[in-house]
Amino acid sequence: MKKRIVVLGLGRIGGAIAELLNDSNHYEVMGADISPMALDRYQGVFPTKLIKDNDFVSILNEQDAVVSALTFNENPLVAKAALLTGCSYFDLTEDVKCTNAIKEIAKQAKENQVFMPQCGLAPGFIGILAYSFNQYFDELDSLKLRVGALPEYPSNQMMYNLTWSTEGLVNEYANPCEAIKNHQQCQIEPLEGREVFSVSGVEYEAFNTSGGIANLCESLNGKVRDLTYKTIRYPGHCELMRFLFRDLRLGEVGKRREMLMEILDSSVAKTEQDQVLISVVATGWQQGTLHQRSRIFLVRHTQLQSAIQISTSCAVVTAMDIILQDSKIRTGFVEQEVLDIDTFLNNEFSKPYKNAELTI
Numbered sequence: 448m449k450k451r452i453v454v455l456g457l458g459r460i461g462g463a464i465a466e467l468l469n470d471s472n473h474y475e476v477m478g479a480d481i482s483p484m485a486l487d488r489y490q491g492v493f494p495t496k497l498i499k500d501n502d503f504v505s506i507l508n509e510q511d512a513v514v515s516a517l518t519f520n521e522n523p524l525v526a527k528a529a530l531l532t533g534c535s536y537f538d539l540t541e542d543v544k545c546t547n548a549i550k551e552i553a554k555q556a557k558e559n560q561v562f563m564p565q566c567g568l569a570p571g572f573i574g575i576l577a578y579s580f581n582q583y584f585d586e587l588d589s590l591k592l593r594v595g596a597l598p599e600y601p602s603n604q605m606m607y608n609l610t611w612s613t614e615g616l617v618n619e620y621a622n623p624c625e626a627i628k629n630h631q632q633c634q635i636e637p638l639e640g641r642e643v644f645s646v647s648g649v650e651y652e653a654f655n656t657s658g659g660i661a662n663l664c665e666s667l668n669g670k671v672r673d674l675t676y677k678t679i680r681y682p683g684h685c686e687l688m689r690f691l692f693r694d695l696r697l698g699e700v701g702k703r704r705e706m707l708m709e710i711l712d713s714s715v716a717k718t719e720q721d722q723v724l725i726s727v728v729a730t731g732w733q734q735g736t737l738h739q740r741s742r743i744f745l746v747r748h749t750q751l752q753s754a755i756q757i758s759t760s761c762a763v764v765t766a767m768d769i770i771l772q773d774s775k776i777r778t779g780f781v782e783q784e785v786l787d788i789d790t791f792l793n794n795e796f797s798k799p800y801k802n803a804e805l806t807i
Contacts, residue, residue, distance in 0.1 A: 450512065451475045452513070455498070478495045519615075546564045554780075568725075588729075591726075596611060596722075620637050624655045626655075
């Protein structure tokens with residue numbers, strides 16, 4: 448029997464998720480949005496409903512699972528509705544406070560009802576990939592997680608175009624970053640820890656950002672000396688962001704941050720000609736010797752979809768498919784890193800990831 452899935456939010460990412468599920472023989476999809484125009488795009492493709500007054504309970508009734516592609520502010524409301532209706536919950540949020548709220552809600556889950564927030568690209572796939580390096584070492588020493596959604600043809604001084612949520616981008620650059628340093632869980636400053644590296648002859652920079660590490664600090668507490676997550680950009684971007692966020696103080700919560708988002712939305716062009724670079728570099732001990740291993744993925748856009756659409760939608764649908772089709776009964780909050788990386792890459796929905804791995 449097909450499982451019934453509702454996708455909340457039919458923007459670029461939510462629409463891609465719904466289309467991916469609708470093309471499968473395993474799921475019956477319904478989409479929901481607050482915008483009638485968003486629903487109109489999918490008339491005749493799959494059933495749709497208009498979200499009114501945050502009434503998520505009526506939409507989630509009789510559904511097996513919900514995927515929220517809404518803003519992180521709305522996700523706790525969706526999670527509460529999922530709890531009441533008994534359907535499993537998945538989202539894409541990178542916001543730490545939102546995830547902590549959902550963890551609390553998940554403590555009341557019914558049997559076989561799963562709550563898995565943060566299942567997109569980063570957090571999401573990057574956590575599954577990073578945790579998989581446990582298998583290569585007798586003891587992990589360090590994990591460096593690096594992810595960037597980059598314009599293929601940068602043309603401004605920032606060397607950047609908007610490829611996803613402006614609000615999410617600003618939160619990444621402004622909020623404290625979780626890490627493990629010298630075996631201790633800690634918070635480090637965003638826009639710090641800048642490093643430079645190259646892949647296939649192209650130079651990049653990376654620096655601390657918030658929200659990409661998901662539950663890894665908890666899962667690897669006491670098991671790794673250093674764990675960091677950084678966002679990848681082209682060189683020069685970090686310096687300009689420090690000017691905006693630090694010198695002009697536009698990262699401060701309130702009107703300043705709202706003004707920054709308005710400036711970025713009105714002045715920085717969006718693009719669907721993008722690429723997503725994913726890198727994990729691990730060091731660890733094998734038979735008393737320190738070794739290093741790396742895996743790098745480069746997801747490119749197509750004529751129909753951007754790389755960020757592809758990488759995000761494929762990640763959440765793959766994670767959801769593995770959980771919902773698995774015979775193992777899980778209940779409550781579930782970390783992405785419980786998923787096996789080979790199972791993930793061999794899933795029918797994750798072909799773009801499997802085809803994107805670079806030989807190094």
